[in-house]
Amino acid sequence: MKATVPVSMASLKAACSQCNLQELCLPFGMSENEIDRLDELVGARRKIKRQHHLYRAGDLFEAIYAIRAGSFKTDVLLEDGREQVTGFQMTGEIIGLDGISTEFHTCNAIALEDSEVCVIPYAKLEELSREVEGLQHQFHKVMSREIVRDHGVMMLLGSMRAEERLAAFLLNMSQRFTARGFSAAEFHLRMTREEIGSYLGLKLETVSRAFSRFQEDGLVAVQQKHIRILSIPGLKKLLHHQPAG
Amino acid sequence: MKATVPVSMASLKAACSQCNLQELCLPFGMSENEIDRLDELVGARRKIKRQHHLYRAGDLFEAIYAIRAGSFKTDVLLEDGREQVTGFQMTGEIIGLDGISTEFHTCNAIALEDSEVCVIPYAKLEELSREVEGLQHQFHKVMSREIVRDHGVMMLLGSMRAEERLAAFLLNMSQRFTARGFSAAEFHLRMTREEIGSYLGLKLETVSRAFSRFQEDGLVAVQQKHIRILSIPGLKKLLHHQPAG
DNA sequence: CGACATTTTGAAGTGCTTCAAGAGATGTGG
DNA sequence: CCACATCTCTTGAAGCACTTCAAAATGTCG
16 A cells, blocks of 8 residues: 545645646636646635625735635625625636725625635735736636626616527526526526626516516526526527617 | 927826826835836827727737826727726726736727827736836735725615715716815716716616715716815715615 | 717606515525 | 525516606707
8 A cells, every 4th residue: 555645625625737627717828838837726625614704894815715616796785785696606717806906805705605715815816927928818707707708787677678688698697508508598596586686787586577577488498597598599689679769 | 498308298208207197196105216217117198089988998018097187988898789887087097907818908998088098018017026026016006996996885785775886986986086186065976877877887868867865965066077075974874875775 | 160979957757776565486494 | 315594596576767758948069
């Protein structure tokens, strides 16, 4: 028998070079050599149980996180208790970028299911991205993509009607599941109607009614959180037609 | 007489080290030495006439811009013609970050008045920020701040009522004018009611009515685009009270 | 000054919310 | 494994905030 180093699951070192999420995550577009250097950067993995916080608004910002397994929501709370969900994050996506601006997190990140993240200490990331051009470039793209995504949400919240918003949401989920090798048509939503509603600027009843309407129209088959899209073109048509035009 | 190099206004070289907007712009928080190095980076200034585009969605991304004078709006257009204004930008603010993600701009930037920007070639920015730690750090903060700002807009669009949105908008403008050394209470809006409405997810008539309501309630004195805030606490109170609570 | 864009205000319409009740799913402890 | 409590989702009916349509007032610019 060979000597083995004791390993605890909780502190298992992450290794980008061995990770099957490379295509979706920070390493995307980097050379093999560059990805090897990422392994110096990424710290331990951390498990987060369903409904638990990865970080909270007000927490000191020290690291960003790559989602290794599971999914999260991020939200902002108003003093009077109103919640705005600002995003849903899936495997390979980077979470925590809001903290860079003030060195404190400005939103909450909550696991929608038992999940696991790779911890990327931010000071180390800045240091390494001064040396590794591909890392720098990729990190900037990740941040910019977040800005572009946010603009899309603003469009949705500011200019679309309820059913358009839900159609856009479903198409977006479908596309992200596809990118992860899952079915584009059939998937399981991890969030409640209320969370979808908060994200879309609607009440949960409105979300539920829109789902029912889509079902009546033969666009999707809905069974609670299980969604089967029957007509992707049908959903897309909803987006491109002005309702009162 | 000394020999002088001919200088055209249009291509006048920008110099961060001499600029009075340092406190608001990219150089904020950088050391004097670091700011001197920024002068290598920042290219020519560019003048943009009122209503003209700084860039358009689909344009190749080559540079980000620091607003030297004037102001801009950014917007996204839907295929059916609907417009969503995603932000209003003032002096010292950085515009164009959306382009990093795909190497093409994803929104339009339009001058609200005759304006001037400093052109910051992006390739050079990445290069220099690998050498100048303060620049790297500051640039990341600028991007993160944009993400945090966008989350605020989502909260506004998704969870607030018309008058709350307008109050939040006015307080935000007031705070930004203050940071620029102008009055917190009295300022001139450069955008139309329709543009404010698009930004806030409201129709222009609703914006106009909310202004009238604020005027009736003695919170602001409105004369077209000229705004005088009579009670900043009064506007703040509108934000923190749940309407149906 | 005259043409045009912008803003204000009123009145009617509508899409989403609120309130309410019941059905269905999920989890826990005995 | 079932019973019970809890959470989630659906659906109906009434209410209301914002939109739409319309017209007049005001401001802006060539």
